[in-house]
């Protein structure tokens with residue numbers, strides 16, 4: 001993988017060069033200022049400095065011009081500083097957009113297998129802190145670094161030139177200060193890193209808390225859970241206190257540096273200068289050490305802090321980007337146990353050698369499955385046998401591997417996940433409801449044209465969702481989901497079925513979508529939808545309802561991630577011991593439930 005740091009440097013490289021140039025110009029003009037100041041003061045006091053390289057100004061130059069020139073130089077220097085900052089900020093924003101977009105795509109493509117190990121909140125914190133953090137290189141580190149580096153490099157030369165004194169005392173003291181600042185900056189960035197890490201963990205916890213708050217309260221677990229958050233907060237606060245303290249020490253150190261430098265520079269001047277010092281020279285020297293170098297020294301520790309801080313954000317992003325979407329297991333791919341079928345027009349789906357590994361566990365084992373156009377297939381098996389994972393794998397949502405996967409005449413392995421999904425309608429186990437109106441929920445569109453209401457109503461009717469009896473007072477307008485009417489499990493499933501009916505996808509994947517409806521409604525759904533209106537659609541239905549099994553074309557029986565038998569209900573009952581056992585358990589569970597309900 002390309003290192004993100006390289007991208008920070010090389011994306012729009014010319015702009016990085018501009019930042020450096022602009023910063024260099026700022027330093028240069030900043031140092032021209034004192035030369036004119038020196039001349040100005042010397043003119044006023046009538047003393048002619050002998051040693052300056054600029055001592056040979058035409059004598060008729062008015063002092064006013066000299067001071068205006070000094071002023072102009074300093075103004076230009078400031079303008080270049082502003083320009084540097086502006087360019088840095090702009091470049092940071094450009095890169096943020098690039099990183100954020102990549103993060104978005106990555107998150108969107110995360111599949112069940114990898115998703116399971118990352119709390120949503122932590123991913124949110126990548127957006128919230130690390131995208132900005134990563135580009136701190138551009139809006140802070142690079143401009144701050146350049147406007148620290150150039151003055152520090154140029155100043156000793158300027159001082160040495162102006163006063164003909166040796167360069168080493170100034171360089172020595174600057175190097176010492178730089179070393180000290182580096183250490184403080186390193187320490188600070190450690191606090192920064194922890195700050196981000198802790199914040200990410202806390203956001204993860206808070207997110208989990210918000211999502212489960214009702215259940216937590218009912219279970220009486222609220223206090224214990226909140227204790228986690230408080231503890232995290234306490235560690236965070238301690239870290240923050242240390243961070244602020246260290247930061248202040250850094251600040252006061254770097255602002256007192258100029259005093260020390262002043263003394264050293266003046267001392268050197270007194271000791272080494274062979275000539276009498278003029279007022280102008282003294283003024284220029286004080287300007288360089290006392291004013292010109294203040295900013296670089298103040299910035300230096302922050303330069304290091306931001307550099308390290310940015311580095312950690314880059315690492316965090318890089319780690320996230322590096323997560324493999326498809327946990328492909330090479331050995332599995334090589335041992336092809338299946339012969340490749342020839343694509344056959346009669347089939348809506350042809351699958352050979354579907355394998356799925358999650359965290360070194362084989363969830364689906366060598367699944368082979370053909371489904372005819374318009375066929376109605378039931379998928380049954382114990383909880384955890386892989387039924388849901390099979391449906392999700394067909395949707396390319398799990399990173400499963402296929403030896404062969406055709407949807408109709410098309411090789412689905414060459415299709416993107418989006419293209420694959422265009423062929424399917426899917427109902428997840430719990431149904432799916434958004435915070436929106438009933439109309440929008442069925443249409444899966446906001447602000448949908450009321451012309452389509454009759455079709456939506458028809459879909460709801462077929463899905464046995466009767467607007468007059470379901471306590472949705474405002475009909476299709478009724479807000480449902482988190483901000484509106486809280487639907488029961490059965491209602492959610494029926495709204496999801498209405499949605500499937502409205503959308504004309506050829507293949508339907510229905511994950512246990514009848515589990516929460518009563519027997520009566522189930523019969524009606526079967527008659528009117530599943531073998532009624534959907535007669536010609538290809539249907540895969542995961543179910544635990546025995547009553548459903550005699551009404552489908554074929555049953556696929558799964559155990560431990562494998563298909564262990566297929567056939568009609570009668571065939572399987574007659575042929576397969578395990579299937580008989582399975583039906584007895586299911587029937588027993590049902591009787592038990594009915595006894596409990598009374």
Ligand SMILES: Nc1ncnc2c1ncn2[C@@H]1O[C@H](COP(=O)(O)OP(=O)(O)O)[C@@H](O)[C@H]1O
Pocket residue numbers: 112113116358363381382383384385386387388389390
């Ligand atoms: N996101 C996930 N990460 C890891 N393992 C999973 C994940 N989802 C399901 N599994 C595992 O995959 C297996 C099959 O699950 P699933 O297909 O949901 O079973 P079911 O037949 O009840 O629908 C189970 O053993 C389950 O623990």
Ligand SMILES: [Mg+2]
Pocket residue numbers: 387388389429
């Ligand atoms: Mg399931």
